[in-house]
Amino acid sequence: MRAFLFNSCNVYLCYMKSHNFINSMDEANPVEKKHLGAGVDHTVYPSLKNPRIVYKLGSDYAVQGWFSLFKENPDLFPKVYNMRKTQMRLKKDKYMFNGEHFANIKAGTIVPVTYVEVEKMNTKKAVKEWDILDEIVTELTKNDFGWDFQDFVMSYNRLTTPKYIERLEDLENEIKLEYPEYYKIFDRFKVLIDRIYEVKPAADLHQYNFGYDSKGNLKCIDV
Numbered sequence: 001m002r003a004f005l006f007n008s009c010n011v012y013l014c015y016m017k018s019h020n021f022i023n024s025m026d027e028a029n030p031v032e033k034k035h036l037g038a039g040v041d042h043t044v045y046p047s048l049k050n051p052r053i054v055y056k057l058g059s060d061y062a063v064q065g066w067f068s069l070f071k072e073n074p075d076l077f078p079k080v081y082n083m084r085k086t087q088m089r090l091k092k093d094k095y096m097f098n099g100e101h102f103a104n105i106k107a108g109t110i111v112p113v114t115y116v117e118v119e120k121m122n123t124k125k126a127v128k129e130w131d132i133l134d135e136i137v138t139e140l141t142k143n144d145f146g147w148d149f150q151d152f153v154m155s156y157n158r159l160t161t162p163k164y165i166e167r168l169e170d171l172e173n174e175i176k177l178e179y180p181e182y183y184k185i186f187d188r189f190k191v192l193i194d195r196i197y198e199v200k201p202a203a204d205l206h207q208y209n210f211g212y213d214s215k216g217n218l219k220c221i222d223v
């Protein structure tokens, strides 16, 4: 998700409602410990209790944008477990959805947030592989279309112009022939991307939004 929602980096825990809640929010509390990663819409924290999960926290609007899709497609996206809601106080002014429309919300305002227990993924491996695929695609298309792997990802199975479709097919064959040791990685990304476009045609896929699960399956961590 890359909409203009508030960045939970800028918020800190405010209210705690119940015992259960205190326990779980202690776990997700962004003030207490370093986060694993943050994008425009979410901040992701490790769990202290369970090394296999992370807490992904964002506005309810942001979280509802992916939760069901993840739940219905656990082979394409990290597994998702409990979803909970809480409230936080904004550390800085933030342009965000106020329940009715987007507006500048003042620091100090208490805003609702939603967080989900999500299967922890190895993102480093996927980031490195993307870098390699980037180099390969750049090298192979330097004399014609000047694409990188991001271009491939955005174009694959979405183009209608025959000369581009043909070029993508050739590119695939060239990778197979000239970089056979990386073809498997390329194919793994390609198959996943293809399946993601089936379930979400408008998916906006980027380098830092992929990871491997503990069994070695490549999945998309953010659409």
Ligand SMILES: Nc1ncnc2c1ncn2[C@@H]1O[C@H](COP(=O)(O)OP(=O)(O)O)[C@@H](O)[C@H]1O
Residues within 6 Å of the ligand: 001, 002, 036, 037, 038, 039, 040, 041, 042, 043, 044, 054, 056, 078, 118, 119, 120, 121, 122, 123, 208, 209, 211, 221, 222
């Ligand atoms: N399931 C996960 N396991 C490990 N790290 C994650 C996971 N989900 C997200 N991250 C980390 O948090 C960062 C931000 O999360 P992301 O889902 O991409 O949020 P945003 O929608 O804000 O871009 C990611 O780039 C990644 O580093």
Ligand SMILES: [Mg+2]
Residues within 6 Å of the ligand: 001, 039, 040, 208, 209, 222
């Ligand atoms: Mg992201």
